[in-house]
Amino acid sequence: MKRLPDLLVLLVLAVPASGVASAHAGPPPNMTLVVVGSDGRSVTIEPEPAVLAVLFYAPHSVYDVQPRPASPRGGYVRIYPLGSEGFPAIPGRFYPVSGALCFDWNQARTPRSCGRLGRPQRLVGTSRRVALFHGLATTLAVLYPGGTENLFAALELAFDRYKTARPAPRPAGCLAFHATWYGPRAAQRPRQICVSHRGVYARGHLYPAGLSIWRLARDSH
Known part of the structure; x- marks a missing residue:
């Protein structure tokens, strides 16, 4: 646990101006979503509107409908949105049981804020192809x-x-x-x-x- 404060300090100090795509402009071109299971397997898919709506939610943007709160229940897959040339945006988790999407730079802690806006069917199907994580992530x-x-x-x-x-x-x-x-x-x-x-x-x-x-x-x- 003593390493966790070091992580928080590094993350606070290391936010780049280009680190997160602008919600006002919508998703970056050629964006993909890598879905990873606890067994080391992964599947790359195109992110669907139900995922983008939570990832990019912001008032007065193309994603201006506020997601409904959702509880992170059951197992989860780790999800990594990638832009051009594999540039990583904010990572997250998807909980198939509750449909919760939780995005946070700090994946060492239990998600504090999760949402959902529709059922991401492609992501649900993909999550069945890998083993779910339970408990803390590494x-x-x-x-x-x-x-x-x-x-x-x-x-x-x-x-x-x-x-x-x-x-x-x-x-x-x-x-x-x-x-x-x-x-x-x-x-x-x-x-x-x-x-x-x-x-x-x-x-x-x-x-x-x-x-x-x-x-x-x-x-x-």
Whole structure:
């Protein structure tokens, strides 16, 4: 638990001006939603209106209908909205039992605010294809030499969907980071990682990541 305050400090200090897409402009072009289960499997889908309405809700915008409050009950899948070149927006959770969508940069805590606006049928169906999470998620607590919230989310996604990794040599020009994890699987997550234009590398394996992640890592060094 002592690492959690470090996470909060990093997140408060690391909000980039471009970190969240403007709700007034609607979703970014080519946006996708990666749905991840506790078994390391993931499915990438197109986000449907019922998801976008909660993610981008803001008065006087194209998403100006306020979502109804929803309780985070039962198991959940982790969801990662990605923009152009895999740029990560605010991550979240989807609880199929209650239909709750919960978006928060801090995924180490139980969601405090969740909503729903219609039934996201595509997301419901996709959540049946992976194993649900129960309890706390494993999250990145500290990253040295640092990084934005977007980079934190990208690295959590990379290791959440560990079944997409493949054996590979360390890429040339890979930027090294030291990671400290928090949660039930923290001991299984790598502490020494590096980010390249080819993806995220650790322990002899390469994890897929968009080119934007390389740029985020480069800006943090």
